[in-house]
Amino acid sequence: MRRASLKKEGKVVHQTSPEIGGMGHSVKRKEDLRFLQGKGNYVDDVQLPDMVFGHLVRSPYAHARLKSINTEKAKQLPGVLAVITGEDLAKSNLAWMPTLFFDKQMVLATGKVLFQSQEVAFVVAEDSYIAADAAELVEVEYEELPVLVDPHKALDPSAPILRDDREEKSNHIFHWEVGDREATDKAIQSAAVKAEVHAFFQRCHPAPLETCGCVADFNRATGRLTIYLTSQAPHAHRTLFSIVGGIPENNIRVISPDIGGGFGNKVPIYPGYVCAVVASLTLGRPVKWIETRSENLQSTGFARDYHMTAELAAGADGKIQALRVKTLADHGAFNAAAQPTKFPAGLFSICTGAYDLPSAFCEVDGVYTNKAPGGIAYRCSFRVTEAAYLIERAVDVLAQELKIDPVELRMKNFIPPDKFPYKSPLGWSYDSGNYAETMKVALDKVGYQELRKEQAEKRKNGELMGIGISSFVEIVGAGPGHTFDIAGIKMFDSCEIRVHPTGKAICRMGTKSQGQGHETTYAQIVAQELGIPAADVTVEEGDTDTAPYGLGTYASRSTPVSGAATAMAARKIQDKAKKIAAHLLECSADDLEWEPGKFSVKGAPSKSKSIQDIAFAAYTNMPAGMEPGLEAVDYYDPPNLTFPHGTYICVVDIDRGTGEVKVRRFVAVDDCGNIINPMIVEGQIHGGLTEGLAIAFMQQIDYDANGNVQGGSFMDYLLPTAVETPHWETGKTCSPSPHHPFGAKGVGESPNVGSPAAFVNAVVDALSHLGVKHIDMPIAPWKVWNILKEKGVVN
Amino acid sequence: MQIEKTFQVKEPIDKVWDLLRDPIRVAACVPGAKITEKLDDKTYKGSISVKVGPSVTDYKGELEIVRLDPQLHEIEILGRGQDIRGRGSASMKMTGKLRALDGDSTEVASISEINVIGILAQMGSRVINEVSNIIFAQFTKNMQAQLVQGANTAEAETKPLSATSVAWQAAKGVFRKES
Numbered sequence: 026m027r028r029a030s031l032k033k034e035g036k037v038v039h040q041t042s043p044e045i046g047g048m049g050h051s052v053k054r055k056e057d058l059r060f061l062q063g064k065g066n067y068v069d070d071v072q073l074p075d076m077v078f079g080h081l082v083r084s085p086y087a088h089a090r091l092k093s094i095n096t097e098k099a100k101q102l103p104g105v106l107a108v109i110t111g112e113d114l115a116k117s118n119l120a121w122m123p124t125l126f127f128d129k130q131m132v133l134a135t136g137k138v139l140f141q142s143q144e145v146a147f148v149v150a151e152d153s154y155i156a157a158d159a160a161e162l163v164e165v166e167y168e169e170l171p172v173l174v175d176p177h178k179a180l181d182p183s184a185p186i187l188r189d190d191r192e193e194k195s196n197h198i199f200h201w202e203v204g205d206r207e208a209t210d211k212a213i214q215s216a217a218v219k220a221e222v223h224a225f226f227q228r229c230h231p232a233p234l235e236t237c238g239c240v241a242d243f244n245r246a247t248g249r250l251t252i253y254l255t256s257q258a259p260h261a262h263r264t265l266f267s268i269v270g271g272i273p274e275n276n277i278r279v280i281s282p283d284i285g286g287g288f289g290n291k292v293p294i295y296p297g298y299v300c301a302v303v304a305s306l307t308l309g310r311p312v313k314w315i316e317t318r319s320e321n322l323q324s325t326g327f328a329r330d331y332h333m334t335a336e337l338a339a340g341a342d343g344k345i346q347a348l349r350v351k352t353l354a355d356h357g358a359f360n361a362a363a364q365p366t367k368f369p370a371g372l373f374s375i376c377t378g379a380y381d382l383p384s385a386f387c388e389v390d391g392v393y394t395n396k397a398p399g400g401i402a403y404r405c406s407f408r409v410t411e412a413a414y415l416i417e418r419a420v421d422v423l424a425q426e427l428k429i430d431p432v433e434l435r436m437k438n439f440i441p442p443d444k445f446p447y448k449s450p451l452g453w454s455y456d457s458g459n460y461a462e463t464m465k466v467a468l469d470k471v472g473y474q475e476l477r478k479e480q481a482e483k484r485k486n487g488e489l490m491g492i493g494i495s496s497f498v499e500i501v502g503a504g505p506g507h508t509f510d511i512a513g514i515k516m517f518d519s520c521e522i523r524v525h526p527t528g529k530a531i532c533r534m535g536t537k538s539q540g541q542g543h544e545t546t547y548a549q550i551v552a553q554e555l556g557i558p559a560a561d562v563t564v565e566e567g568d569t570d571t572a573p574y575g576l577g578t579y580a581s582r583s584t585p586v587s588g589a590a591t592a593m594a595a596r597k598i599q600d601k602a603k604k605i606a607a608h609l610l611e612c613s614a615d616d617l618e619w620e621p622g623k624f625s626v627k628g629a630p631s632k633s634k635s636i637q638d639i640a641f642a643a644y645t646n647m648p649a650g651m652e653p654g655l656e657a658v659d660y661y662d663p664p665n666l667t668f669p670h671g672t673y674i675c676v677v678d679i680d681r682g683t684g685e686v687k688v689r690r691f692v693a694v695d696d697c698g699n700i701i702n703p704m705i706v707e708g709q710i711h712g713g714l715t716e717g718l719a720i721a722f723m724q725q726i727d728y729d730a731n732g733n734v735q736g737g738s739f740m741d742y743l744l745p746t747a748v749e750t751p752h753w754e755t756g757k758t759c760s761p762s763p764h765h766p767f768g769a770k771g772v773g774e775s776p777n778v779g780s781p782a783a784f785v786n787a788v789v790d791a792l793s794h795l796g797v798k799h800i801d802m803p804i805a806p807w808k809v810w811n812i813l814k815e816k817g818v819v820n
Numbered sequence: 821m822q823i824e825k826t827f828q829v830k831e832p833i834d835k836v837w838d839l840l841r842d843p844i845r846v847a848a849c850v851p852g853a854k855i856t857e858k859l860d861d862k863t864y865k866g867s868i869s870v871k872v873g874p875s876v877t878d879y880k881g882e883l884e885i886v887r888l889d890p891q892l893h894e895i896e897i898l899g900r901g902q903d904i905r906g907r908g909s910a911s912m913k914m915t916g917k918l919r920a921l922d923g924d925s926t927e928v929a930s931i932s933e934i935n936v937i938g939i940l941a942q943m944g945s946r947v948i949n950e951v952s953n954i955i956f957a958q959f960t961k962n963m964q965a966q967l968v969q970g971a972n973t974a975e976a977e978t979k980p981l982s983a984t985s986v987a988w989q990a991a992k993g994v995f996r997k998e999s
Contacts, residue, residue, distance in 0.1 A: 085908035085938030141938075165906030169937075319942075733941035740943075 039553070041621045046560065047553030048767065051704035055544045055560075056283075065283040069315050071240045071253045077106060079301050079314035080156035082146040082163045083324070084138035087174070087395035087732020088185065089167035091137055091145070099148055099162040104155035106308060108163060109147040109300060111135035121190075122269055122299055125292070125512055126369070128198070128360035129190075130398055132296045137170065139187055139358035140397050141732050142323035147300035149312060172395050172732040176332065176355040179392035187358065187393045196393040198360050199369045204386035204451050212347035212384055216338030220423035225801045226411045226781075227725040228330040228355070228396070230322050230742065231403045233539070235285025237325055238315035239298045241305040250305070251278045254298065256567075257287040257537055258577025261514055263569045265294060270302065281567035287539035288716075289401040292363040292579050293326050323737040326363070327396075327726055328403030330355040331411045335376070335419040343427055345438045350376055350387040350415065359398035360391060363579075364407040365509040365516065371407025374451040375500045378416035379460045379670060380438040385450040395732045404713060404777040406501040406580035413497040417782030421494075421789065422798050430477075431786070432468065435496050436461055446763075453500060455668045456770075457760040458696065464496055467672035467694040470756050476676060484794060487818075489679035490689075491791025494672065497779035501771045502585025502667040511576055517662040518586035519573035520594045522551060524655040526644040528637030529561040535575010536587040537567045541773055542705045543583060547591050549701050553767070554595030555602075556622025556636050573658055581669070581771035584701065585762070590661035592766040597657035601643070605655075606634045608648035667762045667770035671695040673783040679791050681819055684810030686722065686788055693780070694756040698770035706772050707755055713776025714753050719745045720777075721784035721802050792816075821936075823952050826929045827960045831967045833920040836928065837893050839966060840916055843883055849962035851955055855883070862886075868901065872951055875939050878904045886913075893918035908938015928960075 041047030059065055096108040111133035114120040121129045134145045146163050150156035171185045178184050179196040186194050213219065240253040250272055256262045259279040267274040284291065301314040316325070332353040338346045354370065356362060364371045370389035377385050402408065420438075424431040439460040440447050447455040476492050483490045506515035519535035532547055548562035566572060575587060599619070606624035607614040610632055617624040625633030634642075643655035676690040693710055700706050723743040726736040736742040761768025781802060788804050789797055795816040800808060813819045829836055839845050843864050847855045850868065857865040859882075867880045881901025888895050900911040912934050919927040936948060 085903070085906070087937075141942075161905065164904070167902070167906055169909065323942075729941065731935065731937045731941065733937060735942070737942045 039621055041553060041556065045552050045556055045558050045621055047549055047621060048699065048701050050549065050702065052545055052549055052559050052702055054542045054705065055548070056538070056542065067235055067283050067285055068238045068240060068253050068255050071282065071313070073240065073242055073311040076240065076311040076313055077149055077151055077308065078153040078156045079297070079304055079312050080148045080150070080153065080160045081144050081297055081300070081320070082148065082160045082165065083320070084134065084141060084143040084145050084167070086138055086167050086169060087141045087172045087728070088170040088187070089138050090170060091134055092166040092168050094146060095164040096146065098164065099159040102150075102155060102159045102162060104151040105148065105159045106151070107149040107304060108159070109133065109149070109303060111145070114303065119299065119303060122294065122296075124359055124361040124398070125363045126360050127366070130296070130359040130361055132299045138167070140395050141734055142320065142397065142737070143358070144296040144300070144324070147304065149304045149308065172730070174394060174396070174728050174730060174732055176353050176392050176394050179394060187395060198356055198391035198393060200388065200390050201369045202386070202388035203374045205384050206386045208384040209347045209349050209386035213336055213338040213349055216346060217341040218339045218423070218426050220337045220339070220419060220426045222335050222419050222422045222799050224333050224335070224415055224418050224799060226329040226331045226333065226414055227802055228727070229328050229403055229720050229724050230726050230736070231286070231288030231290040231328060232322060232742065232744065233286030233288055233290050236316040236318060236321040237291060237295055237297070238313070239301050240311055240313045241298070241301040242311035243302070243305040243309060245309040249276050249278065250302065251280065252298070252302065253280050253282060255284055255291045256281045256577070257284070257291040257539060257579050258511070259537055259567050259569050260535055260572070260574045261511055261576055262294060264514065265512065266302070279569045281537045284537065284539040287579070288404045289328060289363065289579055290321075290326050290403070291539065292401055292577070293361050295325055319738045322726065322742055323734045324397050326361065326401035327357070327399040328401055328405070329411060330400055331408070333411065333415045335415050337419050337423045339423055339427065343429055343434050343437050345380055345382055345423070346384070348377055348382055348385040348416070348419070352389040354389055354391040355394050355396065356391050356400060357394055357396035357398040361398035363401050363511070365503060365511060366513065367508060368407065371402060371409070372500045373408040373412045375409055375453060375498065376412035376416050377449050377451055378413065379435070379440060379496050379498045380416070380420070381440045381444065381447075382450055387451060396728055402580060404716060404774045406499060406503065406774060409499055409501070409774070410778045410781065413495070413499070413778045414782045417495045417497060418785060418799065421786045425793055425798060431494050432464065432473065435464065435494065439464070439496070454665060455498070456665055456762045456764060458498070458668060458670050459758065459760055460496060460670060463670060463694050463696050463758045464672045466756050466758055467674050467692050470694065470754065471674045471676070471690060471692040473674070487681070489681060489791045491677045491679070491787040491789070493675040493677070493783045493785065493787025493790055495779050495783035495786060496670070496672040497775070497782065498668055498670045499581070499775055499778050500666050500668055501581035501774065502663055503580050503582055504666050505664060506662040514576060515662065516576050516582070516586070517660050518575040518582065518590055519658065519660045520547070520587055520590040521573045521658040522591070522594045522598060522656060524555070524557070524598060524640045524643070526641050528557060528640040530555075530557050531563045531565060532591065533572040534564065534566045534587050534591070535573055536578040536583045538578060541578065541583065541709070542702070546584070546701045546705060547588070550588055550591040550767070551595050553621070554592055555599060573660070581774045584769045584771045585667045585765060586661055586663055588701070588769060589663060589766045590659040593661055594657040594659035597659065598655055601655060602636060602639045604651065605639045605642050605647060609634050609638065609642055609646070664764045667698065667765060669695065669697040669770040669772060669775050671775055671779050673779050675783040675787040677787040677791055679788070679809060681813060684806040684808070684813055686804060686806070686809060688718070688751040688784070690754065691751055691783070692754045692756065693776060694758065695772060695775050696758040696760050697772035697775065698759060698761045698765065699768040700757070701769065709773045710755050710776045711753050713774065714780050715745055715750050716777050717780030718750065718784065719743065721781045721804060723803050723805070725803050821934050821948065823932045823934060823949065824930070825956050826927060828921065828925055828927050829964055829967060830925050832924045833893060833918050833926045835967060836918055836926040837890070839963065840895055840918065840928070841888060843885065843897070845966060849959050849966055851958045851962070870940065870951065872940060872943060872947065877907055877938065877940055879910055880904050903938065908936065908940060910934065910936045910940070
């Protein structure tokens with residue numbers, strides 16, 4: 026029972042020394058040494074001899090027929106090497122490419138364009154300035170077509186059919202439903218109390234610090250194609266490039282160097298990548314293509330854009346009986362969602378949240394509109410953020426209907442700790458958790474009762490103060506291969522560990538860090554399992570020529586899946602090390618006991634061999650008949666997903682004069698099971714909360730009636746700075762995952778998943794006495810001010 | 821987007837009306853605009869170049885006088901153009917109305933419904949508003965000059981606005997509003 030015995034009550038049993046730096050140590054991030062010195066190596070840092078540069082010509086129209094493209098003037102500009110159009114690609118059957126979700130997407134437009142900023146032509150030139158200038162010289166004649174912006178009108182008979190390439194002449198993409206419709210309808214019909222909320226989770230964009238880009242380098246002599254790529258999933262991308270491009274997979278090497286943030290934005294394959302590859306194949310020279318900020322915001326994977334309705338049915342006692350959810354998903358021009366193939370709405374069916382509901386039913390319809398394609402999972406495990414936001418909003422509305430405290434309502438309905446593993450009405454098996462305990466820690470930390478008293482006092486004086494609670498549940502770590510795959514490839518992940526003769530090690534992974542600190546945390550897992558100091562373990566990711574195959578980093582899956590593979594590979598090494606130790610100590614392996622870093626003979630602790638001694642022996646003095654070396658690889662297919670959870674409490678004050686919301690306090694208590702590196706977890710939570718703040722108050726990719734992007738630059742799509750960001754107060758509880766090798770659950774996405782509801786609930790709570798039940802994000806001051814005006818609070 | 825503008829000129833209403841009903845003379849007052857061809861009494865071909873920051877848009881299209889009411893001194897114009905390099909389009913429906921004031925002055929009131937598609941539209945209404953303010957300020961100045969000097973001698977500023985000055989003035993406008 027090694028898995029269970031590693032941690033008890035959330036405490037690390039084998040606590041390693043700080044020198045070893047295993048689980049639970051706040052080891053400083055190894056990668057920061059180069060990042061903080063400006064010595065990172067990003068795709069745009071790649072310089073190759075003879076390299077040339079690509080630039081995309083994009084459509085100004087949201088929906089228009091392409092009448093003609095004149096590339097002559099562009100081609101005449103000195104330094105221009107090629108101008109590629111959709112018609113050129115069509116000759117090699119590359120004008121369209123498959124998306125990650127059973128749809129196809131235009132690489133370069135043929136026939137018509139379907140969203141503003143769509144890729145129309147690709148210019149290649151000796152330098153990036155010439156390429157950009159030449160792109161201006163490409164003359165495109167368009168004929169405007171009626172534009173479809175509102176997804177609610179997508180299925181109207183009068184709506185233009187956007188995708189005339191499809192057999193089905195409709196803007197409808199999919200209908201998906203799960204749960205017991207009949208029982209749910211019945212429960213809602215006969216409910217004593219009902220609550221309903223229409224919540225629009227606006228279209229957002231991850232806006233990573235580094236935009237997307239690539240350098241495609243086809244070597245005509247060797248026939249090998251090397252692609253330096255901003256990729257969260259380099260192995261899967263290599264396979265897709267091979268299948269779509271018809272290039273033998275052994276002749277493709279994808280290298281993801283340092284990645285400056287991904288958040289799901291770097292999971293899809295973008296037309297610019299394909300164009301650069303085609304250009305390199307054509308010219309036989311390396312081609313670099315790097316997006317501008319506006320291109321990134323306007324054309325690459327957006328997130329959310331879910332128009333959701335939730336209805337809750339409850340008894341007069343506040344026990345929730347049923348949840349019914351109906352959602353309209355706006356996918357833009359192509360369904361370029363990156364999610365497991367059995368789940369067109371991702372893991373949205375986690376929408377019953379932390380609550381023990383007898384019945385639930387959830388249905389989602391996806392439609393096309395004249396907007397950029399998506400939607401990807403922005404720092405979230407496939408639509409979990411939308412689900413968490415919806416249920417946490419709905420529960421607050423129900424508390425309003427019942428006129429009881431939202432904490433009391435939650436406590437009354439939490440899944441009790443003794444019900445785990447818990448089978449949810451929408452089909453998930455929650456691994457572990459103690460929601461009430463986490464809630465209590467958060468309430469104590471924030472001083473909930475005092476805050477409620479203060480709020481009551483302030484209301485008497487007409488001051489606006491609100492307290493918002495979100496007790497969210499996540500579902501991460503996809504996933505069991507029997508249920509989860511991306512484009513057919515099972516969602517396992519991998520780790521290969523090689524221990525060198527001197528006892529140092531290298532660890533290669535199927536995942537790819539985009540800033541999460543993998544070089545430190547994976548090393549700590551090896552340190553924990555083998556006792557080799559984390560400082561002596563090099564972690565390498567992102568090179569498909571050297572790393573074992575894996576599905577990459579997104580959906581908080583690195584720790585639950587690759588982290589597990591690391592532990593399992595290390596345990597294989599430990600098993601071999603034990604045999605070598607027995608050989609060196611001239612005893613039976615059964616007589617040995619392990620403590621981090623060494624095997625010693627039971628009852629004779631002075632007779633021991635360190636892992637370093639053993640590593641050396643593995644190459645110099647192995648037992649007769651044993652294979653030399655000390656390495657192992659593990660492909661880990663998790664038995665279940667993991668279910669991190671938390672309670673977030675937000676306190677806001679609202680300026681009556683301006684409608685400005687000030688976040689006074691924010692307490693985040695997370696439960697992500699056993700923690701590898703507390704400092705990194707803390708950093709992840711700070712980052713995710715800041716992104717959640719931005720989503721709640723500042724960010725939206727909106728479109729006007731003509732399909733013009735209204736959030737296409739940082740002028741309109743706002744990022745919070747230190748000025749807007751409040752002080753975050755964090756705390757934790759620990760419910761180890763029973764099925765994970767070291768009880769971890771993953772944490773990177775929790776703060777982004779859990780926080781939007783806390784912010785919105787706080788603002789609505791501040792205005793609830795005025796009859797306000799819901800406000801859609803982003804809650805900008807003008808929205809609040811308009812409400813205050815409508816309610817007669819301001820003139 | 822609707823933009824309403826009202827200004828006064830120190831000229832009698834008939835003189836102002838003579839200018840306003842002649843698209844060629846009106847276009848000469850708009851920075852960056854010109855009429856290239858008269859198709860018939862009501863329809864003209866023309867172009868306008870608008871520079872905002874690094875973005876230059878050369879709209880080429882048609883202008884149609886939808887309604888001309890000399891009694892009420894009202895004119896309704898429909899303009900529609902596409903950028904010559906396919907970077908977007910714009911259309912405008914403008915209603916102009918003159919009103920005689922004391923002392924041989926005239927009030928010019930206009931309501932323009934503007935619809936922009938493409939990069940300019942992404943700049944958002946605040947920038948388009950500021951740009952149109954600048955264009956309009958230039959327009960009224962040029963129009964005054966035309967009225968004073970007469971149609972033939974007018975050497976109005978017809979070059980497109982300089983990128984930096986428009987961007988800078990637009991930016992100032994934005995910041996002024998927010999501060």
